[in-house]
Amino acid sequence: MSLLEVNSLSIQFGGLRAVDEFDLTIEKGELYGLIGPNGAGKTTVFNLLTGEYQPTEGIIKLDGQNITGMRTAEINKAGIARTFQNIRLFKQLSVLDNVKVGLHNQYHYSTATSILRLPKYYEVEKQMNGRAMELLHVFNLDENAETTLASNLPYGQQRKLEIARAMATNPKLLLLDEPAAGMNPNETQELMDTIKFIRKNFNMTVLLIEHDMKLVAGICEKLTVLNFGRTLAQGETKTVLQNPEVIKAYLGE
Amino acid sequence: MKKYLTTQDAASRNDFMTYGMVLAAFIIVQILSATGLLNSQMKGLLVPLCIYSIMAISLNLVVGILGELSIGHAGFMCVGAFAAAFFSKCTDGAMPDILRFIIAIIIGGIVAGIFGFLIGIPVLRLNGDYLAIVTLAFGEIIKNVINVLYIGRDANGFHISASSANNLGLDAATGEIIVNGPQGITGTPKDSTFLIAMIVLIICLVVVLNLIHSRDGRAIMAIRDNHIAAESVGIHLTKYKLTAFTISAVIAGFAGALYAHNLASLIATPARFGYNMSIMFLVFVVLGGIGSTRGAIIAAVILTLIPEVLRFLANYRMLIYSIVLIVIMLINWSQRSRAWMEQHKLGRFIYKKKSKAKEGGA
Numbered sequence: 001m002s003l004l005e006v007n008s009l010s011i012q013f014g015g016l017r018a019v020d021e022f023d024l025t026i027e028k029g030e031l032y033g034l035i036g037p038n039g040a041g042k043t044t045v046f047n048l049l050t051g052e053y054q055p056t057e058g059i060i061k062l063d064g065q066n067i068t069g070m071r072t073a074e075i076n077k078a079g080i081a082r083t084f085q086n087i088r089l090f091k092q093l094s095v096l097d098n099v100k101v102g103l104h105n106q107y108h109y110s111t112a113t114s115i116l117r118l119p120k121y122y123e124v125e126k127q128m129n130g131r132a133m134e135l136l137h138v139f140n141l142d143e144n145a146e147t148t149l150a151s152n153l154p155y156g157q158q159r160k161l162e163i164a165r166a167m168a169t170n171p172k173l174l175l176l177d178e179p180a181a182g183m184n185p186n187e188t189q190e191l192m193d194t195i196k197f198i199r200k201n202f203n204m205t206v207l208l209i210e211h212d213m214k215l216v217a218g219i220c221e222k223l224t225v226l227n228f229g230r231t232l233a234q235g236e237t238k239t240v241l242q243n244p245e246v247i248k249a250y251l252g253e
Numbered sequence: 254m255k256k257y258l259t260t261q262d263a264a265s266r267n268d269f270m271t272y273g274m275v276l277a278a279f280i281i282v283q284i285l286s287a288t289g290l291l292n293s294q295m296k297g298l299l300v301p302l303c304i305y306s307i308m309a310i311s312l313n314l315v316v317g318i319l320g321e322l323s324i325g326h327a328g329f330m331c332v333g334a335f336a337a338a339f340f341s342k343c344t345d346g347a348m349p350d351i352l353r354f355i356i357a358i359i360i361g362g363i364v365a366g367i368f369g370f371l372i373g374i375p376v377l378r379l380n381g382d383y384l385a386i387v388t389l390a391f392g393e394i395i396k397n398v399i400n401v402l403y404i405g406r407d408a409n410g411f412h413i414s415a416s417s418a419n420n421l422g423l424d425a426a427t428g429e430i431i432v433n434g435p436q437g438i439t440g441t442p443k444d445s446t447f448l449i450a451m452i453v454l455i456i457c458l459v460v461v462l463n464l465i466h467s468r469d470g471r472a473i474m475a476i477r478d479n480h481i482a483a484e485s486v487g488i489h490l491t492k493y494k495l496t497a498f499t500i501s502a503v504i505a506g507f508a509g510a511l512y513a514h515n516l517a518s519l520i521a522t523p524a525r526f527g528y529n530m531s532i533m534f535l536v537f538v539v540l541g542g543i544g545s546t547r548g549a550i551i552a553a554v555i556l557t558l559i560p561e562v563l564r565f566l567a568n569y570r571m572l573i574y575s576i577v578l579i580v581i582m583l584i585n586w587s588q589r590s591r592a593w594m595e596q597h598k599l600g601r602f603i604y605k606k607k608s609k610a611k612e613g614g615a
C-alpha cells in the first residue's frame with residue numbers, strides 16, 4: 001500500500017480552478033519533488049493535503065486512512081507535517097520551545113499537573129527536553145537553543161528549525177515548501193545533506209516543492225510537474241526533466 | 254548534557270523574582286502598618302491595589318500570552334463581584350465569616366469562568382479588532398443587565414424580575430431584596446483584608462506563571478505567535494484559546510469577589526465596571542510590557558497609586574497621570590532603554606555566577 005494516495009484532487013476558487021484533477025502516489029521512504037512555474041498551484045496542493053483548504057473534489061488517503069476534509073490539527077496527528085514557504089516560526093519562543101511545541105501531541109500531562117507542578121510535570125518536561133535536544137542536534141541547532149529566540153536565528157537556520165519542528169510531530173510524511181528558498185549554494189548543499197540524513201535515519205518520506213533545479217535533480221527520485229493547476233508530467237526525475245513539454249513550460253527552451 | 258535544563262532555570266528564576274517582589278511588597282506594607290507609618294488613605298488602597306494587580310495578571314494572560322485583545326474584562330470582574338456578593342448576602346450568618354468568604358471568592362471565580370467559557374466559544378472564532386469589539390459589547394451588556402435585575406428572597410424562595418422591585422411579589426413579612434436593580438447589592442459583609450487579597454493574588458500568580466511554562470502554556474503562546482503554524486503541528490486552536498480565556502475569566506472573577514467584599518454597596522455603575530475600567534486594565538498590561546506578568550503588576554500598582562498620591566493637586570492630577578503614562582511608554586519601548594535594561598537585568602549577577610560555576614564544573 002502506498003503511503004500517500006491522492007485521487008483527482010481539485011479546488012475551485014470562484015472561477016479559478018487552482019488545482020485540477022491532481023493525482024499523486026508516494027511510496028513509503030520516497031523523496032518526491034513537486035515543481036512548476038510560479039502560480040502553478042504547488043502550495044495550494046500542500047494546503048489541500050494539510051487541510052488548510054477543503055478540496056472541491058477528490059480523495060486524499062494517508063497510509064490507507066481517508067483524511068479528506070479533516071482539520072489541519074487532525075491531519076497532523078494522522079501523520080502529515082509541513083514547513084512553510086514564508087517561514088512561520090513561533091518567534092517569541094526559544095528555539096527549544098519551538099521544537100517542544102512540535103512535541104505537543106507526543107507527550108502528555110494535564111493542565112492541573114502543570115499548575116500544581118506535580119512530579120509528572122518535571123518528569124515529562126525532562127523527557128521532552130531530551131527529545132527536543134536530540135532533534136535539534138540533528139540540525140545543528142542545539143547550541144544555546146534554550147536561550148535563543150527563534151526570531152534571532154539567521155535565515156538558513158530558521159528554515160532548518162521549521163523542519164526540526166515538523167519532524168518533532170513524528171510524521172509519516174514530511175512536506176517541505178521551498179526549503180532552499182533564499183539560501184546560498186553552500187546552505188543549499190548543507191540542506192540537501194540534512195534532508196538525505198533525516199530520510200535515512202528517520203526513515204522519512206518527503207514531498208518537497210522547490211525551484212532550485214540542482215537540489216531537485218540531486219535528491220528527488222520522482223517528480224510531478226504542475227502548470228496552471230494541471231499535471232504536466234509525472235515520473236522518474238530524469239525522464240521528467242527531459243520531457244519537452246516540461247522544458248518548454250518551466251525550464252525554458 | 255545538563256545544559257538543556259537551563260530554560261527552566263531561567264524561567265523559574267524570572268518567576269521567583271516576581272514572587273519575591275510581591276512578597277517583599279507584602280512584608281514592607283506589614284512593617285509600615287505595624288509601625289503606624291501608613292495613613293488611613295493608604296490603608297484603604299491596599300485591597301484595591303491587590304484587586305487591580307489580579308486584574309492585570311488576568312488580562313495579561315489573554316492579551317500578552319494568548320495574544321487576543323479583550324476590552325471587556327471589567328465585565329468578568331462584574332459577574333464575579335455580583336455572584337460572590339449574592340452568595341454572601343444569602344448565607345450571611347449561616348456559617349463562619351471566613352469560610353463564607355472563601356466560598357464566595359470561589360463562587361465568584363467559577364461563575365465568571367462559566368461566562369468566560371460560554372462567551373469564549375463563539376467569540377474566540379474571531380480575532381483582532383472583531384474580538385475586541387465583541388468583548389467590549391459583552392462588558393457593557395453585563396453591566397446593563399445587572400442594572401435591571403431584581404432578585405428577592407422570602408419564605409417561598411427566590412424571586413426574579415427584570416422590571417422593578419415591586420414586581421418581585423415578595424412576602425411582606427419575610428421578604429428581602431438582595432439585588433435591587435440600579436441600587437445593586439447593599440450591605441455585603443466587608444470581609445476583604447489585605448492578607449486575603451494578597452493570598453488570592455499569589456495563588457493567581459502561581460497558576461498563571463506555572464501555566465505559561467507548561468505544555469499548555471507553550472501551545473497558547475504558539476497560537477499567539479503563529480496560529481497557522483500552531484495548527485500545522487497538531488495544536489487544537491479552540492481548545493487552548495478557551496483554556497486561556499476561561500482561566501483569565503476565573504481570575505477576574507476572584508478579583509471581582511474581593512472587590513464586592515471591599516465595599517458597603519455594590520453597584521454596576523460605568524465608573525466601576527464600565528468600558529473605562531476595561532481600558533485601564535488594558536493600560537496596565539500594555540504599560541507593563543505586553544506578556545510580562547511582573548510588569549503588568551508593577552504598572553497596576555503605579556497607576557493606581559499616582560491619582561491617589563497626587564490627590565492634593567486636585568484636577569491637575571489627571572494631567573500628571575497622563576504625562577507619566579506617556580513617559581513610561583516612551584522609556585519602556587525605546588531601543589536604548591531596552592538595551593540598558595538587558596544589560597542591567599536584576600538577577601543577572603546571580604545568573605553569571607551560576608553559569609560560570611557550571612562552566613568550571615564541565
